[in-house]
Amino acid sequence: MGARPVQEIVAFCQEIFEDLHFAKAREWKAARPGRKVIGYMPVYVPREIVHAAGMLPLGILGGGADMEVIHGDAYYQSYICRIPRSTIELAITGKLDFVDGMMFPSICDVIRNLSGIWKLLFKDKYVRYFDAPQNFRDEVGGVFYANELRELREGLERLGGRTITDGEIRRSIAVYNENRRWVNRVYDFRAASPWKAPSAEVYLLMRAGMVLPPEEHTLLMREYLAAAEAVDRPMRDNCRVLLTGAFCEQPPLNLIKSLEISGCYIVDDDFMLVHRWLLEEVPVDGDPIWNLSRAFLRHSAQTAAKYEPDMAEKGSYLIDSIRRRGADGVIFAAPSFCDPALLDQPMMIRRLEALKIPYITLKYAENSGQMQPIREQSGTFADSIKLWSAS
């Protein structure tokens, strides 16, 4: 790729983001006969195995702000979040017709049950509910998880009609290690100079990684970083916030933009946690299944969908991120009706209150339209932080 200016890279990502027909993934599939695409939902699936099978992992994050949900509402009651209904809408309107299989991770009962809906409605597709352990001992949760990975591997082998070798998984681990390194660099860069990497841009860049093959996404991030560093952009008098709770249904892009416009630089977030779920490099030698299992058990992000066995550790991941990123406060942004985010929130809030870290809470749906109240709320929050730190 040549040296494109930032705007061009962002426009490229935006196009991918807005395209609910997933043209890029369709192109990838069409480029070689026999290729397969496996959709997955938040929060984490081991994409390495899918990649090693020669398949494209495709992140499905609902229908976004602009898609009209016509049929999906007949599938879900009003008191259930929006992502499953818009995901169903994508499927029944043919936008996922090229997707050969879907993975539903164990994040909550809505996604869990969506796996069953898929089985009922799309009987010819590969459907995998992907359970991750809530026990983090090697010989207990580790063995269980390694076996789940093996089952996934076998399932994909059957679907793809070929074996997946250990060598292929190792190579894929290396590809994702490299991808994660660059994701982290982008996050570090934004935290260090948030005016140079606006959150809406970083968001779009990460969204592109839900559709593009990881190798391409890595190149894109490298290109973006080089271009963003080279551009001089004005530094605003914004406060620095960490945004948490948005790990599944995504907020509208406008919400992210509104937060920054109203005076909050987002210096860390949990959008698309799958990119950063594993916190350390996964070893590329040895048994790749064990390596993935161990990485999950020992070095993975803490989020509401995961049990924290040690009460004293509850919330420490959030507190560490606040410190590491030098955040002044936290925005709890949860999708309406999101059990994991909303049930976790009071515990996180108690930690913050004990440390006198300011926070606000807001709820959204992927299609929330009214940004004015959110802008006012975050604007007031930013002002109060500035006042507080000046006093």
Place this chain on the structure above:
Amino acid sequence: MSQREVVKSISQLMQKEMIGRNYDRITGGAAKVSSTFVPGNLNELLMCFDIANNLPEINAIQNAMRKKSGEMITEAERAGHSEDVCTYVKADIGMMAKGNIAPNGKPFPDPDVLLLSYTGCFTFMKWFELLREQYKCPTVMLHVPYAADGRPTRNMRDYIVKQLKEDVIPTLEKVSGIRFDIDRLRGYLRKSAVAEDDLVWMLESSKRRPSPIDCYFGGVYYMGPIFTAFRGTDEAIEYYRLLRDEIEDRIARGLCAQTPDGDMPEEKYRLVVEGPPNWTSFRDFWQMFHEAGAVVVASTYTKVGGVYDYDGFRHDPDHPLETLADYCLGVYTNRSLPTRVDMLVRNLQEYDADGLLINSIKSCNSFSAGQLVMMREIERRTGKPGAFIETDLVDPRYFSAANVKNRLESYFQMIDQKRRSGGSAASAM
């Protein structure tokens, strides 16, 4: 609840006494106490350590039936818990804020252990993480994987057994000071299986016409002992024997289902119900059915603490830990949607029901997410009409009696119409 006189049978009186005694044990101060959940509750295992079994869901139900849950939920929401989340959790947290008083009027002691049987419901995990902050007591997680492909796998079973061996049992030993005795467990499991046989007989008695029991509103009482602190006891065996005798007697006398207002005079509609009941207006809700001559012949809520009829599960004393794993894996909400659909289709057919009613609970994603798809699939497979109502468990704000009544009336009319025409009826959504 109104002041109407409630007709109670001997088994009901016995159960009331059992429950009262359990609350006295929990609040008495002599026994160690655990909190755990109804689905996948390991009562036989807790009994091996002389630990009393306190079930917060049951406390929430008790409070709802006494019309106290509304204020508890408001209390929890005032303390920062979202209006969007499960009201069982909020009723429990609100109860703590209001002094944690048990139904016997005595304060609940802080639990000695939280046994987080993570089975069939995501909320359980957060619920006990929240309680753990309050009680600061040992908390042990038993992660039960979701049987997504309709059948538990060996990997799932092994994982549960290992957790029992390496986490759950050692924690309970430590809390109680009692060494684990697997033969003691076998003994309790043997008793469980005896009671379970009579329980299944009871469930299946409603295949008769008229059905001698209501298997939803009445069913929740009949399920009480097996789903709570009594599975594995002689009392549970005795209770289900007594219940069986009573039902046999009803059958012999050709009686319709028993209700709090006496026996139903006539059985006009036979329904299968999916989803938990509403507890805040439980009796009024029931009345809407029995007054119309509708009896529930099968319900999924009576499988929430364990499924015994669908694939013949019984606790197996010869494989004590494995059987606990299978039990946990098999509870209704831990089963895949296609399996749930299959169960309901079979119920509709085998119990010769007129249709399926779904009571969709706002609180409960585990039950509710996907129910509309289930209903359509079941209608398609059986040709029997479905109807959908929405209420909540213990939050009185979400029970609209007028709406529910209207919906039920039009559903009954639709069944009538279908009978007259002999054709298929559209859904009453």
